[in-house]
Amino acid sequence: MNPIRRKATRAITVGGVAVGGGAPVTVQSMTNTPTPDVAATVAQIRRLEAAGCDIVRVAVPDADAAGALARIKAQVRIPVLADIHFDHRLAIAAARAGADGLRINPGNIGGARKVRAVADCARERGIPIRIGVNAGSLEKDILKKYNGATPEGMVESALRHIDLLRSFDFHDLKVSLKASDVSRTVAAYRLLSARTDLPLHLGVTEAGTLFSGLVKSALGIGMLLAEGIGDTLRVSLTRDPVEEVRAGFEILRALGIRQRGPEIIACPSCGRTRIDLFRIVEQVEQALAGSAAPIRIAIMGCVVNGPGEAREADIGVAGGDGVGVLFRKGRVVKKFPEGQLLDVLLAEVRAMEEQLGPKGPKGLKGPKDPNTKHQKPNTETPEDMHRR
Numbered sequence: 001m002n003p004i005r006r007k008a009t010r011a012i013t014v015g016g017v018a019v020g021g022g023a024p025v026t027v028q029s030m031t032n033t034p035t036p037d038v039a040a041t042v043a044q045i046r047r048l049e050a051a052g053c054d055i056v057r058v059a060v061p062d063a064d065a066a067g068a069l070a071r072i073k074a075q076v077r078i079p080v081l082a083d084i085h086f087d088h089r090l091a092i093a094a095a096r097a098g099a100d101g102l103r104i105n106p107g108n109i110g111g112a113r114k115v116r117a118v119a120d121c122a123r124e125r126g127i128p129i130r131i132g133v134n135a136g137s138l139e140k141d142i143l144k145k146y147n148g149a150t151p152e153g154m155v156e157s158a159l160r161h162i163d164l165l166r167s168f169d170f171h172d173l174k175v176s177l178k179a180s181d182v183s184r185t186v187a188a189y190r191l192l193s194a195r196t197d198l199p200l201h202l203g204v205t206e207a208g209t210l211f212s213g214l215v216k217s218a219l220g221i222g223m224l225l226a227e228g229i230g231d232t233l234r235v236s237l238t239r240d241p242v243e244e245v246r247a248g249f250e251i252l253r254a255l256g257i258r259q260r261g262p263e264i265i266a267c268p269s270c271g272r273t274r275i276d277l278f279r280i281v282e283q284v285e286q287a288l289a290g291s292a293a294p295i296r297i298a299i300m301g302c303v304v305n306g307p308g309e310a311r312e313a314d315i316g317v318a319g320g321d322g323v324g325v326l327f328r329k330g331r332v333v334k335k336f337p338e339g340q341l342l343d344v345l346l347a348e349v350r351a352m353e354e355q356l357g358p359k360g361p362k363g364l365k366g367p368k369d370p371n372t373k374h375q376k377p378n379t380e381t382p383e384d385m386h387r388r
């Protein structure tokens with residue numbers, strides 16, 4: 001398999017976390033609590049941190065929300081971005097309250113004078129701005145020129161905003177181009193990626209409920225990442241934002257770009273399956289939800305074929321006809337009563353986690369960044385950056 005060659009982009013930092021410039025692809029999410037409810041927002045961000053979220057965005061729809069930012073920031077570890085629409089004064093208030101970055105749509109923030117005021121404030125504070133272009137809110141002249149919200153129109157809007165901010169000598173930028181359908185989103189990012197070296201934030205907006213949202217995001221974000229496009233991402237789901245983070249890491253893992261937490265492989269099940277596979281898989285997934293070590297775990301439905309079929313797993317269990325087996329790298333190391341399947345597996349995983357630390361077993365890929373074309377990859381993970 002050819003490694004993914006990531007497009008070289010400029011590096012920016014968001015609250016100490018690098019985005020672009022060969023840094024590991026970061027996973028973002030957005031809180032859905034009312035931002036002025038500081039306790040609820042902090043609690044949600046802490047859950048996101050535990051799930052591995054690198055950067056979080058909070059909505060700042062009014063002065064109360066902007067005012068709450070400083071108190072939120074003081075209680076969480078990951079960078080907090082402020083999401084602003086319509087009112088440039090809120091962007092300035094959020095920056096002054098300590099936001100680590102701003103997400104604005106310069107098309108709806110007012111005229112050039114207001115955008116300049118936001119850029120001046122962001123420069124003073126040393127924070128980046130994400131230009132968030134949305135197919136649903138393109139400028140009227142662009143809609144007319146392209147006869148609708150086409151990928152070309154979205155890119156023209158993005159380039160216009162990039163030029164505007166650069167004309168104010170503001171360069172600390174990243175860009176997103178979101179549409180609610182996969183093909184437009186992918187086409188727009190491809191076009192933009194060919195026109196700029198700014199880091200790109202990937203996402204399919206209004207991606208939908210868990211099932212359809214996961215499919216759309218995996219396709220849209222996955223296609224782009226596979227082509228080397230994208231420096232940071234958010235999977236939008238109408239769900240607990242923690243699910244967005246899990247989904248983001250699954251997409252990165254599936255492409256071999258970055259790993260976090262155990263990978264659970266279950267056999268697809270067949271007529272030989274003699275255990276309640278689905279339930280056991282769910283229980284293991286729940287029990288290991290907070291784990292960061294990238295251990296490959298197999299849960300197989302029969303003791304005869306299971307261990308051999310899961311040769312690449314670090315550890316695994318298989319069960320049937322009253323017997324459970326524990327195996328490592330496809331070799332059975334222990335037999336036990338089938339009822340102990342879950343307990344034996346979890347004890348083994350915990351022991352391996354302790355032995356190897358959060359980076360996981362040797363030979364397994366930890367968070368990494370595949371070959372970047374023109375730059376030496378920065379393999380430092382966001383977790384490392386927080387530690388230093």
Ligand code: SF4
Pocket residue numbers: 267268269270271272273274300301302303305306309
């Ligand atoms: Fe069937 Fe066993 Fe293979 Fe699972 S591991 S699919 S139960 S043969």
